[in-house]
Amino acid sequence: MKKKEVSMALESYLEQIAEIQEKFGTVNSSVLAERMGCKRSSVTNALQKLSEKGLINYQSYRPVTLTDAGLEKIKRLDSYHKILADFFTNVLKLPEEFSQEEACRLEHQASSETIERMGLYNKFLHECSNDTFENYIVKNIS
Numbered sequence: 001m002k003k004k005e006v007s008m009a010l011e012s013y014l015e016q017i018a019e020i021q022e023k024f025g026t027v028n029s030s031v032l033a034e035r036m037g038c039k040r041s042s043v044t045n046a047l048q049k050l051s052e053k054g055l056i057n058y059q060s061y062r063p064v065t066l067t068d069a070g071l072e073k074i075k076r077l078d079s080y081h082k083i084l085a086d087f088f089t090n091v092l093k094l095p096e097e098f099s100q101e102e103a104c105r106l107e108h109q110a111s112s113e114t115i116e117r118m119g120l121y122n123k124f125l126h127e128c129s130n131d132t133f134e135n136y137i138v139k140n141i142s
Contacts, residue, residue, distance in 0.1 A: 006053060008108035011077060012036070013046045014055060018066060018074045026063030080107040083119040091125065 016035050020027045033043045051058035055070035066074065081103045088099035120140055
């Protein structure tokens, strides 16, 4: 299994940056601190780490923006969220609101392999009810 490259906390910062950037174009640390409910020094520390990982463009006292790698990470998290929410709602028959909340928590904790396998299962259920899941996995995992 792959080791997580970005912590759950940093992923939460990244998601907030993406949301603010989408709404306002750029992000400043004071708005991010308010959204995250923490001190600006904590935000600065997180921004430095995200910058070191190449996920954001960051310089002190300048607006923050996502890099292409940061945008890809956000797309992956969004995809994981959708897979998990779909699984919880359609397979486990959990209420939609709970499924969304649970997906939000677990998208940061479950391995990519696990979530991708759940995605294959979701796709299998939607498309291939006449096949066995074991055969479907063999065909779709490279």
